[in-house]
Amino acid sequence: MxxxxxxxxxxxxxxxxxxxxxxxxxxxxxxxxxxxxxxxxxxxxxxxxxxxxxxxxxxxxxxxxxxxxxxxxxxxxxxxxxxxxxxxxxxxxxxxxxxxxAVEHNKQLVRDYRDLLNVEGKVISDPNNIPSKLWRTEEESMADWPHVLISDIKEFYDGLSSDGVELSKRLLCEYKENKAYRYYSSG
Structure with missing residues (x-):
C-alpha cells in the first residue's frame, strides 16, 4: 500500500x-x-x-x-x-x-515586511498605514531640511582619501561650470 x-x-x-x-x-x-x-x-x-x-x-x-x-x-x-x-x-x-x-509566498512576503518594521527590537509604525492628511508636502518640509552648501560637500570628500580629493575637485569644477551656464542661460 x-x-x-x-x-x-x-x-x-x-x-x-x-x-x-x-x-x-x-x-x-x-x-x-x-x-x-x-x-x-x-x-x-x-x-x-x-x-x-x-x-x-x-x-x-x-x-x-x-x-x-x-x-x-x-x-x-x-x-x-x-x-x-x-x-x-x-x-x-x-x-x-x-x-x-502563491499563498505561502505571500505569507513569506508579509513576514519579511513585518521584519523591516522591526528596528532594534522595537516595532515602528507602518508608513503605508499613516493617513494622507498627516503627510507633509515637500514644500512644507523643506524648512526642516538641514542646510548643506557645496563647500560642506567638498570638505566631506576631502576627508575621505586621495580619491576623495580628486572627486572633490571634479565636483567643484562641475558645480562652477553649471552655475555659470545657468547664469548665462537665464539671461
Whole structure:
C-alpha cells in the first residue's frame, strides 16, 4: 500500500466524514454504505489553507499513478500550465513539490515586511498605514531640511582619501561650470 510512504497526513476529510490515518485507505460515502478504496493519489494530498500540498518523500513513480484531474488541480493551485502529455504534468508536479505555493509566498512576503518594521527590537509604525492628511508636502518640509552648501560637500570628500580629493575637485569644477551656464542661460 502506498500509505507507508506518507508521513505528514494525520486526517483526511472524506465525502461524509473525517477518518483517521489508520483508516485512510477506506472511506465510506455513506455512514451505513459499503466501504470503498481511495484512489492512490488521495493518499498523498493534504488539503490545507495554502492549497494542496504533498509529502516531500513522494517519488516520480508514485506521482505517475495520480489521476490526470488531480495532477491538473495540483498545478492549477500553483498557477502552472496544466496541459501536455501525461509525463509533462507529472514532471512538473514532481519538481514543484519543493516550490512554495502563491499563498505561502505571500505569507513569506508579509513576514519579511513585518521584519523591516522591526528596528532594534522595537516595532515602528507602518508608513503605508499613516493617513494622507498627516503627510507633509515637500514644500512644507523643506524648512526642516538641514542646510548643506557645496563647500560642506567638498570638505566631506576631502576627508575621505586621495580619491576623495580628486572627486572633490571634479565636483567643484562641475558645480562652477553649471552655475555659470545657468547664469548665462537665464539671461
Amino acid at each position: 502506498l500509505l507507508a510512504n506518507v508521513k505528514t497526513i494525520t486526517t483526511w476529510k472524506g465525502p461524509s466524514k473525517t477518518v483517521s490515518r489508520k483508516k485512510l485507505s477506506f472511506a465510506s460515502p455513506k455512514k451505513s454504505g459499503p466501504k470503498r478504496k481511495l484512489p492512490p493519489m488521495d493518499e498523498f494530498l493534504i488539503l490545507c489553507d495554502g492549497g494542496i500540498t504533498t509529502d516531500s518523500s513522494v517519488t516520480l513513480a508514485e506521482i505517475e499513478m495520480w489521476r490526470v484531474g488531480s495532477l491538473k488541480q495540483y498545478l492549477a493551485d500553483r498557477g502552472l500550465v496544466k496541459t501536455g502529455t501525461i509525463g509533462e504534468p507529472c514532471a512538473c508536479v514532481f519538481s514543484c513539490i519543493e516550490v512554495k505555493s
